[in-house]
Amino acid sequence: MVPRYSRPAMTAIWEAEARFKIWFEIEAHATQKLADLGVVPQSAATALWDWWATNPEIDVAAIDAIEAVTRHDVIAFLDWVAQQVGPEARFMHQGMTSSDVLDTTLSVQLAQASDLLLADLGALLAAIKRRALEHKYTPTIGRSHGIHAEPTTFGLKLASAYAEFDRCKARLVAARAEIATCAISGAVGTFANIDPAVELYVAEKLCLTIEPVSTQVIPRDRHAMFFAVLGVIASSIERLSIEVRHLQRTEVLEAEEYFAPGQKGSSAMPHKRNPVLTENLTGLARVVRAAVTPALENVALWHERDISHSSVERFIGPDATITLDFALARLTGVIDKLLVYPERMQKNLDKMGGLVHSQRVLLALTQAGLERDAAYRLVQRNAMKVWESDGALNLLELLKADSEVTAALPAAVLEEKFNLDYHFKAVDTIFARVFGE
Numbered sequence: 130m131v132p133r134y135s136r137p138a139m140t141a142i143w144e145a146e147a148r149f150k151i152w153f154e155i156e157a158h159a160t161q162k163l164a165d166l167g168v169v170p171q172s173a174a175t176a177l178w179d180w181w182a183t184n185p186e187i188d189v190a191a192i193d194a195i196e197a198v199t200r201h202d203v204i205a206f207l208d209w210v211a212q213q214v215g216p217e218a219r220f221m222h223q224g225m226t227s228s229d230v231l232d233t234t235l236s237v238q239l240a241q242a243s244d245l246l247l248a249d250l251g252a253l254l255a256a257i258k259r260r261a262l263e264h265k266y267t268p269t270i271g272r273s274h275g276i277h278a279e280p281t282t283f284g285l286k287l288a289s290a291y292a293e294f295d296r297c298k299a300r301l302v303a304a305r306a307e308i309a310t311c312a313i314s315g316a317v318g319t320f321a322n323i324d325p326a327v328e329l330y331v332a333e334k335l336c337l338t339i340e341p342v343s344t345q346v347i348p349r350d351r352h353a354m355f356f357a358v359l360g361v362i363a364s365s366i367e368r369l370s371i372e373v374r375h376l377q378r379t380e381v382l383e384a385e386e387y388f389a390p391g392q393k394g395s396s397a398m399p400h401k402r403n404p405v406l407t408e409n410l411t412g413l414a415r416v417v418r419a420a421v422t423p424a425l426e427n428v429a430l431w432h433e434r435d436i437s438h439s440s441v442e443r444f445i446g447p448d449a450t451i452t453l454d455f456a457l458a459r460l461t462g463v464i465d466k467l468l469v470y471p472e473r474m475q476k477n478l479d480k481m482g483g484l485v486h487s488q489r490v491l492l493a494l495t496q497a498g499l500e501r502d503a504a505y506r507l508v509q510r511n512a513m514k515v516w517e518s519d520g521a522l523n524l525l526e527l528l529k530a531d532s533e534v535t536a537a538l539p540a541a542v543l544e545e546k547f548n549l550d551y552h553f554k555a556v557d558t559i560f561a562r563v564f565g566e
Contacts, residue, residue: 134413139454142241143447144424145185151234152206155331156221157181159313162330163223163323173220180200180214203227208554224323227433229313232347235446236309237335239355244303244451249457250298250362254291256464258564261287265556268549269289269383269474270485273377279485279551280478283469288563290369291298304358307351311335312343317433344433349424351443354426359449363417366456370407370414373463377404383474387515413456420445479550483524484516489546490528497537507534 196205211218265284270277311332315323324469332339377385394401429440494504511527525547528534
Protein backbone atom coordinates (compact mmCIF):
# COMPACT_ATOMS: atom_id res chain seq x y z
CA MET A 130 0.00 0.00 0.00
CA VAL A 131 1.40 3.37 -1.10
CA PRO A 132 -0.28 6.32 0.69
CA ARG A 133 0.01 8.45 -2.45
CA TYR A 134 -2.34 6.08 -4.29
CA SER A 135 -4.68 5.11 -1.47
CA ARG A 136 -8.03 6.25 -0.16
CA PRO A 137 -8.99 5.86 3.51
CA ALA A 138 -12.14 3.75 3.21
CA MET A 139 -10.47 1.04 1.14
CA THR A 140 -7.26 1.11 3.14
CA ALA A 141 -9.22 0.62 6.37
CA ILE A 142 -10.51 -2.75 5.15
CA TRP A 143 -6.98 -4.12 5.08
CA GLU A 144 -5.63 -2.71 8.34
CA ALA A 145 -4.57 -5.25 10.96
CA GLU A 146 -7.15 -4.11 13.49
CA ALA A 147 -9.97 -4.55 10.98
CA ARG A 148 -8.72 -8.03 10.14
CA PHE A 149 -8.55 -9.06 13.81
CA LYS A 150 -12.08 -7.78 14.40
CA ILE A 151 -13.37 -10.05 11.65
CA TRP A 152 -11.40 -12.94 13.16
CA PHE A 153 -13.10 -12.33 16.48
CA GLU A 154 -16.56 -12.19 14.96
CA ILE A 155 -15.97 -15.50 13.18
CA GLU A 156 -14.75 -17.15 16.38
CA ALA A 157 -17.54 -15.67 18.52
CA HIS A 158 -20.32 -16.58 16.08
CA ALA A 159 -18.94 -20.11 15.79
CA THR A 160 -18.76 -20.42 19.57
CA GLN A 161 -22.33 -19.14 19.86
CA LYS A 162 -23.61 -21.80 17.48
CA LEU A 163 -21.58 -24.48 19.22
CA ALA A 164 -23.24 -23.39 22.45
CA ASP A 165 -26.67 -23.57 20.83
CA LEU A 166 -25.81 -27.12 19.75
CA GLY A 167 -24.71 -28.01 23.29
CA VAL A 168 -21.10 -28.64 22.27
CA VAL A 169 -19.69 -25.89 24.51
CA PRO A 170 -21.21 -24.03 27.48
CA GLN A 171 -23.40 -21.01 26.77
CA SER A 172 -21.22 -19.15 29.22
CA ALA A 173 -18.33 -19.37 26.75
CA ALA A 174 -20.23 -17.53 24.04
CA THR A 175 -21.61 -15.07 26.58
CA ALA A 176 -18.12 -14.28 27.89
CA LEU A 177 -16.86 -13.56 24.39
CA TRP A 178 -19.75 -11.29 23.46
CA ASP A 179 -19.76 -9.53 26.85
CA TRP A 180 -16.09 -8.69 26.40
CA TRP A 181 -16.72 -7.54 22.85
CA ALA A 182 -19.61 -5.34 24.00
CA THR A 183 -17.18 -3.21 25.97
CA ASN A 184 -15.73 -2.12 22.59
CA PRO A 185 -12.19 -3.18 23.42
CA GLU A 186 -9.21 -1.94 21.50
CA ILE A 187 -7.44 -4.60 19.49
CA ASP A 188 -3.85 -4.51 20.67
CA VAL A 189 -2.12 -5.28 17.40
CA ALA A 190 1.35 -4.84 18.89
CA ALA A 191 0.59 -7.34 21.67
CA ILE A 192 -0.68 -9.92 19.18
CA ASP A 193 2.40 -9.38 17.02
CA ALA A 194 4.60 -9.92 20.08
CA ILE A 195 2.92 -13.26 20.77
CA GLU A 196 3.27 -14.25 17.13
CA ALA A 197 6.99 -13.53 17.31
CA VAL A 198 7.15 -16.50 19.72
CA THR A 199 4.45 -18.81 18.34
CA ARG A 200 5.28 -18.14 14.67
CA HIS A 201 1.55 -18.59 14.01
CA ASP A 202 -0.78 -15.64 13.57
CA VAL A 203 -4.09 -17.32 14.44
CA ILE A 204 -2.68 -18.97 17.56
CA ALA A 205 -1.22 -15.61 18.61
CA PHE A 206 -4.64 -14.01 18.22
CA LEU A 207 -6.41 -16.77 20.16
CA ASP A 208 -3.85 -16.50 22.96
CA TRP A 209 -4.33 -12.75 23.19
CA VAL A 210 -8.14 -13.03 23.28
CA ALA A 211 -7.85 -15.67 26.00
CA GLN A 212 -5.78 -13.24 28.06
CA GLN A 213 -8.58 -10.68 27.78
CA VAL A 214 -11.60 -12.93 28.24
CA GLY A 215 -10.36 -15.49 30.72
CA PRO A 216 -10.91 -19.25 31.09
CA GLU A 217 -14.10 -19.38 29.02
CA ALA A 218 -12.04 -18.51 25.95
CA ARG A 219 -10.70 -22.07 25.92
CA PHE A 220 -13.87 -23.06 24.06
CA MET A 221 -13.05 -20.87 21.08
CA HIS A 222 -11.94 -22.50 17.84
CA GLN A 223 -13.52 -25.86 18.73
CA GLY A 224 -13.14 -28.17 15.73
CA MET A 225 -11.90 -25.32 13.54
CA THR A 226 -8.66 -24.85 11.66
CA SER A 227 -6.78 -21.66 10.89
CA SER A 228 -7.89 -21.57 7.27
CA ASP A 229 -11.51 -21.41 8.41
CA VAL A 230 -10.71 -18.06 9.98
CA LEU A 231 -8.27 -16.78 7.38
CA ASP A 232 -10.23 -17.72 4.27
CA THR A 233 -13.58 -16.55 5.60
CA THR A 234 -11.99 -13.27 6.66
CA LEU A 235 -10.52 -12.77 3.20
CA SER A 236 -13.98 -13.36 1.76
CA VAL A 237 -15.41 -10.66 3.99
CA GLN A 238 -12.63 -8.25 3.06
CA LEU A 239 -12.97 -8.87 -0.67
CA ALA A 240 -16.75 -8.45 -0.45
CA GLN A 241 -16.29 -5.16 1.40
CA ALA A 242 -13.72 -4.04 -1.16
CA SER A 243 -16.11 -5.01 -3.96
CA ASP A 244 -18.82 -2.80 -2.50
CA LEU A 245 -16.48 0.20 -2.58
CA LEU A 246 -15.35 -0.61 -6.11
CA LEU A 247 -18.95 -0.96 -7.28
CA ALA A 248 -19.69 2.48 -5.84
CA ASP A 249 -16.61 3.79 -7.65
CA LEU A 250 -17.85 2.33 -10.92
CA GLY A 251 -21.25 3.89 -10.35
CA ALA A 252 -19.67 7.32 -9.94
CA LEU A 253 -17.53 6.84 -13.02
CA LEU A 254 -20.50 5.71 -15.10
CA ALA A 255 -22.47 8.77 -14.02
CA ALA A 256 -19.62 11.09 -15.05
CA ILE A 257 -19.18 9.39 -18.43
CA LYS A 258 -22.92 9.47 -19.13
CA ARG A 259 -23.15 13.17 -18.33
CA ARG A 260 -20.28 14.05 -20.65
CA ALA A 261 -21.53 11.68 -23.37
CA LEU A 262 -24.94 13.37 -23.42
CA GLU A 263 -23.22 16.76 -23.43
CA HIS A 264 -21.27 15.84 -26.57
CA LYS A 265 -23.79 13.50 -28.18
CA TYR A 266 -23.58 15.35 -31.50
CA THR A 267 -20.13 16.95 -31.21
CA PRO A 268 -18.45 15.95 -34.50
CA THR A 269 -14.96 14.50 -34.32
CA ILE A 270 -12.78 12.28 -36.42
CA GLY A 271 -12.76 8.56 -35.84
CA ARG A 272 -9.35 6.99 -36.17
CA SER A 273 -8.23 3.50 -37.07
CA HIS A 274 -4.54 2.64 -36.78
CA GLY A 275 -4.18 6.21 -35.50
CA ILE A 276 -5.13 7.49 -38.97
CA HIS A 277 -8.21 9.53 -39.89
CA ALA A 278 -11.00 7.13 -40.81
CA GLU A 279 -14.57 8.49 -40.83
CA PRO A 280 -16.51 11.02 -38.73
CA THR A 281 -17.98 10.08 -35.39
CA THR A 282 -19.05 12.12 -32.37
CA PHE A 283 -17.26 12.65 -29.11
CA GLY A 284 -20.42 11.48 -27.40
CA LEU A 285 -20.14 8.14 -29.18
CA LYS A 286 -16.57 7.77 -27.99
CA LEU A 287 -17.78 8.25 -24.42
CA ALA A 288 -20.81 6.00 -24.96
CA SER A 289 -18.40 3.23 -25.90
CA ALA A 290 -16.52 3.77 -22.64
CA TYR A 291 -19.80 3.79 -20.71
CA ALA A 292 -20.88 0.45 -22.17
CA GLU A 293 -17.49 -1.04 -21.36
CA PHE A 294 -17.53 0.06 -17.73
CA ASP A 295 -21.14 -1.06 -17.41
CA ARG A 296 -19.95 -4.54 -18.41
CA CYS A 297 -17.15 -4.21 -15.87
CA LYS A 298 -19.70 -3.45 -13.18
CA ALA A 299 -21.78 -6.50 -14.09
CA ARG A 300 -18.66 -8.68 -13.98
CA LEU A 301 -17.71 -7.33 -10.56
CA VAL A 302 -21.19 -8.00 -9.21
CA ALA A 303 -20.79 -11.62 -10.33
CA ALA A 304 -17.23 -11.84 -8.98
CA ARG A 305 -18.35 -10.48 -5.61
CA ALA A 306 -21.03 -13.15 -5.38
CA GLU A 307 -18.49 -15.82 -6.26
CA ILE A 308 -15.90 -14.70 -3.74
CA ALA A 309 -18.25 -14.08 -0.79
CA THR A 310 -18.15 -17.61 0.63
CA CYS A 311 -17.61 -18.98 4.12
CA ALA A 312 -15.73 -22.14 5.10
CA ILE A 313 -15.93 -23.43 8.69
CA SER A 314 -15.27 -27.09 7.96
CA GLY A 315 -12.20 -28.00 10.01
CA ALA A 316 -9.07 -29.84 9.03
CA VAL A 317 -9.20 -31.07 5.40
CA GLY A 318 -12.78 -29.83 5.17
CA THR A 319 -14.62 -32.94 6.42
CA PHE A 320 -16.56 -31.37 9.35
CA ALA A 321 -15.22 -34.23 11.46
CA ASN A 322 -14.97 -32.08 14.58
CA ILE A 323 -17.51 -29.36 13.86
CA ASP A 324 -21.14 -29.44 12.74
CA PRO A 325 -21.93 -28.01 9.27
CA ALA A 326 -24.63 -25.99 11.01
CA VAL A 327 -21.87 -23.83 12.50
CA GLU A 328 -20.64 -22.91 9.02
CA LEU A 329 -24.17 -22.01 7.92
CA TYR A 330 -24.68 -19.87 11.03
CA VAL A 331 -21.41 -17.96 10.61
CA ALA A 332 -22.10 -17.47 6.91
CA GLU A 333 -25.51 -15.96 7.63
CA LYS A 334 -24.11 -13.64 10.30
CA LEU A 335 -21.39 -12.39 7.94
CA CYS A 336 -23.71 -12.17 4.89
CA LEU A 337 -21.78 -14.86 3.04
CA THR A 338 -22.80 -18.07 1.31
CA ILE A 339 -21.42 -21.42 2.38
CA GLU A 340 -18.63 -23.06 0.43
CA PRO A 341 -20.25 -26.30 -0.88
CA VAL A 342 -17.06 -28.30 -0.48
CA SER A 343 -13.86 -26.89 0.96
CA THR A 344 -10.63 -28.83 1.26
CA GLN A 345 -9.54 -26.96 4.39
CA VAL A 346 -9.28 -23.91 2.15
CA ILE A 347 -11.79 -22.17 -0.06
CA PRO A 348 -10.94 -23.19 -3.65
CA ARG A 349 -8.75 -20.55 -5.25
CA ASP A 350 -10.49 -20.58 -8.62
CA ARG A 351 -12.90 -18.16 -6.96
CA HIS A 352 -10.10 -15.77 -6.12
CA ALA A 353 -8.56 -16.16 -9.57
CA MET A 354 -11.82 -15.05 -11.16
CA PHE A 355 -12.11 -12.12 -8.78
CA PHE A 356 -8.65 -10.76 -9.51
CA ALA A 357 -9.08 -11.42 -13.22
CA VAL A 358 -12.14 -9.16 -13.16
CA LEU A 359 -10.11 -6.48 -11.39
CA GLY A 360 -7.52 -6.84 -14.14
CA VAL A 361 -10.15 -6.34 -16.85
CA ILE A 362 -11.44 -3.22 -15.10
CA ALA A 363 -7.87 -1.92 -14.95
CA SER A 364 -7.47 -2.50 -18.68
CA SER A 365 -10.68 -0.57 -19.35
CA ILE A 366 -9.29 2.27 -17.26
CA GLU A 367 -6.14 2.22 -19.34
CA ARG A 368 -8.05 2.19 -22.62
CA LEU A 369 -9.97 5.35 -21.78
CA SER A 370 -6.85 6.95 -20.30
CA ILE A 371 -4.86 6.33 -23.47
CA GLU A 372 -7.66 7.90 -25.51
CA VAL A 373 -7.39 11.06 -23.42
CA ARG A 374 -3.60 11.02 -23.68
CA HIS A 375 -3.75 10.81 -27.47
CA LEU A 376 -6.39 13.51 -27.71
CA GLN A 377 -4.19 15.82 -25.61
CA ARG A 378 -1.17 15.54 -27.93
CA THR A 379 -0.19 18.95 -29.30
CA GLU A 380 -0.86 17.86 -32.88
CA VAL A 381 -4.38 16.75 -31.92
CA LEU A 382 -5.49 18.74 -28.84
CA GLU A 383 -9.16 17.82 -29.11
CA ALA A 384 -9.45 17.31 -25.36
CA GLU A 385 -7.18 17.58 -22.35
CA GLU A 386 -7.05 17.04 -18.63
CA TYR A 387 -8.13 19.97 -16.51
CA PHE A 388 -5.15 22.17 -15.68
CA ALA A 389 -5.67 23.83 -12.30
CA PRO A 390 -4.62 27.40 -11.45
CA GLY A 391 -1.09 27.27 -10.10
CA GLN A 392 -0.43 23.83 -11.58
CA LYS A 393 2.94 23.36 -13.27
CA GLY A 394 3.62 20.85 -16.01
CA SER A 395 7.40 20.79 -16.15
CA SER A 396 10.29 21.83 -13.95
CA ALA A 397 12.16 23.01 -17.06
CA MET A 398 9.51 24.14 -19.59
CA PRO A 399 6.88 26.55 -18.28
CA HIS A 400 4.64 26.03 -21.32
CA LYS A 401 3.95 22.33 -20.67
CA ARG A 402 0.47 20.96 -19.91
CA ASN A 403 1.00 17.21 -19.69
CA PRO A 404 -1.60 14.41 -19.35
CA VAL A 405 -0.08 13.34 -16.03
CA LEU A 406 -3.26 11.91 -14.52
CA THR A 407 -4.02 9.57 -17.38
CA GLU A 408 -0.35 8.60 -17.69
CA ASN A 409 -0.51 7.76 -13.99
CA LEU A 410 -3.64 5.69 -14.59
CA THR A 411 -1.87 3.73 -17.31
CA GLY A 412 0.80 2.83 -14.76
CA LEU A 413 -1.68 1.98 -12.01
CA ALA A 414 -3.52 -0.34 -14.40
CA ARG A 415 -0.31 -2.34 -14.75
CA VAL A 416 -0.10 -2.72 -10.98
CA VAL A 417 -3.65 -4.09 -10.75
CA ARG A 418 -3.12 -6.48 -13.67
CA ALA A 419 0.05 -7.73 -11.99
CA ALA A 420 -2.18 -9.47 -9.45
CA VAL A 421 -3.90 -11.62 -12.06
CA THR A 422 -1.13 -14.11 -12.85
CA PRO A 423 -0.29 -14.86 -9.17
CA ALA A 424 -4.01 -15.34 -8.47
CA LEU A 425 -4.23 -17.84 -11.33
CA GLU A 426 -1.15 -19.65 -10.05
CA ASN A 427 -2.71 -19.88 -6.58
CA VAL A 428 -5.40 -22.20 -7.89
CA ALA A 429 -3.08 -25.22 -7.97
CA LEU A 430 -2.45 -26.08 -4.32
CA TRP A 431 -1.13 -29.41 -3.04
CA HIS A 432 -3.81 -31.95 -2.12
CA GLU A 433 -6.27 -30.49 0.43
CA ARG A 434 -4.15 -27.43 1.07
CA ASP A 435 -0.78 -25.78 1.30
CA ILE A 436 0.07 -22.17 2.09
CA SER A 437 1.84 -21.15 -1.10
CA HIS A 438 -1.16 -18.91 -1.81
CA SER A 439 -1.06 -17.16 1.54
CA SER A 440 1.91 -14.85 1.10
CA VAL A 441 0.71 -13.92 -2.38
CA GLU A 442 -2.74 -12.90 -1.16
CA ARG A 443 -1.32 -10.75 1.62
CA PHE A 444 0.10 -8.62 -1.20
CA ILE A 445 -2.45 -8.78 -3.98
CA GLY A 446 -5.59 -8.46 -1.87
CA PRO A 447 -4.76 -5.02 -0.47
CA ASP A 448 -2.61 -3.80 -3.37
CA ALA A 449 -5.03 -4.59 -6.20
CA THR A 450 -8.18 -3.31 -4.49
CA ILE A 451 -6.59 -0.19 -2.99
CA THR A 452 -4.94 0.71 -6.30
CA LEU A 453 -8.08 0.08 -8.35
CA ASP A 454 -10.19 2.10 -5.93
CA PHE A 455 -7.83 5.05 -6.33
CA ALA A 456 -7.64 4.65 -10.10
CA LEU A 457 -11.41 4.61 -10.57
CA ALA A 458 -11.79 7.74 -8.46
CA ARG A 459 -9.02 9.48 -10.37
CA LEU A 460 -10.53 8.57 -13.75
CA THR A 461 -13.90 9.86 -12.60
CA GLY A 462 -12.26 13.19 -11.81
CA VAL A 463 -10.53 13.26 -15.19
CA ILE A 464 -13.77 12.71 -17.10
CA ASP A 465 -15.77 15.05 -14.91
CA LYS A 466 -13.38 17.96 -15.53
CA LEU A 467 -12.18 17.01 -19.01
CA LEU A 468 -11.65 20.03 -21.25
CA VAL A 469 -13.21 19.37 -24.67
CA TYR A 470 -12.49 21.49 -27.76
CA PRO A 471 -15.19 21.05 -30.45
CA GLU A 472 -13.59 23.70 -32.68
CA ARG A 473 -10.33 21.78 -32.76
CA MET A 474 -12.24 18.60 -33.50
CA GLN A 475 -13.86 20.26 -36.48
CA LYS A 476 -10.52 21.64 -37.63
CA ASN A 477 -9.01 18.17 -37.54
CA LEU A 478 -12.01 16.77 -39.39
CA ASP A 479 -11.41 19.27 -42.17
CA LYS A 480 -7.65 18.85 -42.19
CA MET A 481 -7.33 16.24 -44.94
CA GLY A 482 -9.45 17.86 -47.64
CA GLY A 483 -12.55 15.70 -47.32
CA LEU A 484 -10.82 12.29 -47.40
CA VAL A 485 -13.09 11.14 -44.57
CA HIS A 486 -15.98 10.93 -47.06
CA SER A 487 -14.24 8.59 -49.51
CA GLN A 488 -16.34 5.53 -48.65
CA ARG A 489 -19.61 7.28 -49.48
CA VAL A 490 -18.28 8.12 -52.94
CA LEU A 491 -17.04 4.55 -53.41
CA LEU A 492 -20.47 3.14 -52.52
CA ALA A 493 -22.26 5.64 -54.73
CA LEU A 494 -20.11 4.64 -57.69
CA THR A 495 -20.91 0.97 -57.21
CA GLN A 496 -24.61 1.80 -56.95
CA ALA A 497 -24.23 3.76 -60.19
CA GLY A 498 -23.10 0.58 -61.95
CA LEU A 499 -19.29 0.48 -61.61
CA GLU A 500 -17.49 -2.65 -60.48
CA ARG A 501 -16.23 -2.21 -56.93
CA ASP A 502 -12.56 -2.48 -57.90
CA ALA A 503 -12.97 0.13 -60.63
CA ALA A 504 -14.84 2.44 -58.27
CA TYR A 505 -12.16 1.96 -55.61
CA ARG A 506 -9.46 2.84 -58.15
CA LEU A 507 -11.21 6.04 -59.21
CA VAL A 508 -11.65 7.27 -55.64
CA GLN A 509 -8.23 6.20 -54.48
CA ARG A 510 -6.30 7.90 -57.27
CA ASN A 511 -7.91 11.21 -56.32
CA ALA A 512 -7.63 10.56 -52.60
CA MET A 513 -3.90 9.91 -52.85
CA LYS A 514 -3.39 13.32 -54.44
CA VAL A 515 -5.05 14.91 -51.43
CA TRP A 516 -3.06 12.73 -49.04
CA GLU A 517 0.23 13.61 -50.66
CA SER A 518 -0.66 17.32 -50.63
CA ASP A 519 -1.22 17.10 -46.84
CA GLY A 520 -4.78 18.29 -47.33
CA ALA A 521 -3.92 21.26 -49.53
CA LEU A 522 -6.03 19.75 -52.29
CA ASN A 523 -9.73 18.94 -51.88
CA LEU A 524 -11.18 15.54 -52.66
CA LEU A 525 -14.57 16.83 -53.75
CA GLU A 526 -13.05 19.26 -56.25
CA LEU A 527 -10.72 16.60 -57.65
CA LEU A 528 -13.61 14.17 -58.07
CA LYS A 529 -15.74 16.78 -59.83
CA ALA A 530 -12.81 17.37 -62.21
CA ASP A 531 -12.42 13.64 -62.94
CA SER A 532 -14.44 12.81 -66.07
CA GLU A 533 -14.61 9.10 -65.24
CA VAL A 534 -16.19 9.92 -61.89
CA THR A 535 -18.61 12.52 -63.18
CA ALA A 536 -19.70 10.20 -65.96
CA ALA A 537 -21.28 8.12 -63.19
CA LEU A 538 -22.04 10.75 -60.56
CA PRO A 539 -23.13 14.33 -61.32
CA ALA A 540 -21.58 17.14 -59.27
CA ALA A 541 -24.71 17.60 -57.17
CA VAL A 542 -24.69 13.94 -56.18
CA LEU A 543 -21.00 14.13 -55.30
CA GLU A 544 -21.58 17.16 -53.12
CA GLU A 545 -24.29 15.35 -51.18
CA LYS A 546 -21.79 12.57 -50.36
CA PHE A 547 -19.73 15.10 -48.39
CA ASN A 548 -22.53 15.88 -45.92
CA LEU A 549 -21.15 15.44 -42.38
CA ASP A 550 -24.54 14.94 -40.75
CA TYR A 551 -25.07 11.75 -42.76
CA HIS A 552 -22.67 9.96 -40.41
CA PHE A 553 -24.70 10.76 -37.33
CA LYS A 554 -28.13 9.46 -38.31
CA ALA A 555 -27.82 6.43 -36.02
CA VAL A 556 -26.50 8.29 -32.98
CA ASP A 557 -29.91 8.23 -31.29
CA THR A 558 -30.20 4.50 -31.89
CA ILE A 559 -26.78 3.82 -30.38
CA PHE A 560 -27.44 6.03 -27.37
CA ALA A 561 -30.74 4.27 -26.75
CA ARG A 562 -28.93 0.94 -26.79
CA VAL A 563 -26.31 2.15 -24.31
CA PHE A 564 -28.29 4.39 -21.98
CA GLY A 565 -31.88 3.26 -22.56
CA GLU A 566 -34.68 5.13 -24.24
